Amino acid sequence: MPIRIPRRVALAAGALALLGAAAVPGVATATGEASSSVSSSPKPTVVLVHGAWADSSSWSPVMERLRKDGYPVRAIANPLQGLTSDTAYVSSYLSTIDGPVVLVGHSYGGAVITNSAASDPDVRALVYVAGFIPARGETVGYLAAKTSPSIPLVSTAVPDGTDVSIDPDHFRDAFAGDVDETTAADLAAVRRPANTKAVSDASVQEAFRSIPSWSLITGQDHAIAPHVQRFMSKRAGAHIEEVNASHAVMVSRPGAVTQVIEDAARSTR
Numbered sequence: 001m002p003i004r005i006p007r008r009v010a011l012a013a014g015a016l017a018l019l020g021a022a023a024v025p026g027v028a029t030a031t032g033e034a035s036s037s038v039s040s041s042p043k044p045t046v047v048l049v050h051g052a053w054a055d056s057s058s059w060s061p062v063m064e065r066l067r068k069d070g071y072p073v074r075a076i077a078n079p080l081q082g083l084t085s086d087t088a089y090v091s092s093y094l095s096t097i098d099g100p101v102v103l104v105g106h107s108y109g110g111a112v113i114t115n116s117a118a119s120d121p122d123v124r125a126l127v128y129v130a131g132f133i134p135a136r137g138e139t140v141g142y143l144a145a146k147t148s149p150s151i152p153l154v155s156t157a158v159p160d161g162t163d164v165s166i167d168p169d170h171f172r173d174a175f176a177g178d179v180d181e182t183t184a185a186d187l188a189a190v191r192r193p194a195n196t197k198a199v200s201d202a203s204v205q206e207a208f209r210s211i212p213s214w215s216l217i218t219g220q221d222h223a224i225a226p227h228v229q230r231f232m233s234k235r236a237g238a239h240i241e242e243v244n245a246s247h248a249v250m251v252s253r254p255g256a257v258t259q260v261i262e263d264a265a266r267s268t269r
Contacts, residue, residue: 044100044124044268045072046261049090051107051131052080052194053166053175054248058106058187061254062261069262081160082197083111083140087204090116100124102265105131106250107224108198111140117207124268126213126238127261130221130247133213133232134203141199143232147225156193163193174222176248187248208236214264216241216249216257223247239263 046066048059056075063073076093079086090112094101102125105113110131117123132140144150151174152167166174171191172184179187215233219226219242226242233240243249243256250257 042099043071044102044265045074045097046102046104046265047094047097048073048075049103049105049109049112050075050078051105051109052198053171053191054106054187055190055192057190058248058250062250062257065254065258066261069258071262071265078109078112080108080192080194080198082195083115083201083203084197086112086198087115091119094120094123097122100268102127102261102268104129104261107131107247108140108194111203114207115203115205117211118205123207123211125264126208126211127264128213128215128233128236128238129257129260130216130218130224130229130249132224133208133215133236133238135235136203136206138203139200140203143228144199144224146228146231147223151223158195160195162196164196165191165193175246176251177222177246178220178252179246179248183251184248187251208238212264212267213238214241214260215239216243216260218242218247218249219244221245221247 050056050058056077059075063075066073076090079089094116099122101123103113103117103123104127106129110128111134113126114133117126132143134140134143152170153164154167156163168188171188172181176184176187213236215229215238217226217229217233217240224247241260243253245253
């Protein structure tokens, strides 16, 4: 696919985002399925959007594999302040990237990419990794309520509402049940809370209606039940893959995540 002429974007200088991430200390980079080889033609930029109770460093094992296979990679520091404002933030970030993009969202990040991708014609594929895929008018909270049992949360009052995070005593079981205790502790140590607006803001766009999408469903997920993931993925018409992993699949099975992303990337050429 020809690379379009680079454009200048006025707000590029002010866009704040992490262009990469250092590995989480002690994070196990378990070997998943080997990524298939790709051609030497120019590759799209892979933009990774983390979800609630994580940060961009959770993508480190996947970034390592994508870069080895020749893909430009960016990992955004998702603000987690509400779907409306997070969408605007990611849309602003996308406008700074020239050329085709594969946009990837984990968990709540799936809702963010569903909305932000609609603003950028360069987004050629969407990849949902254990992700929420809301329809127009739905909230993440509405979809999360379909998961049982619910995640034990703790709340903290902040100037702009309430932040929530997973109860530390339940973090490993809810988020990272298939990684070792040290890795789970590291993930818990760097996680970021999410404002309740992340689950109460209604989704506005349905980018999956016009952009090809892929969904990796996690069969041992205690944060978003597999049957809820399947429902959303089928409704979106996504190409579906499944892996026997926890919600932290990008850490426990980075090879499987990389494979799905590269499948999506190949479709853009």
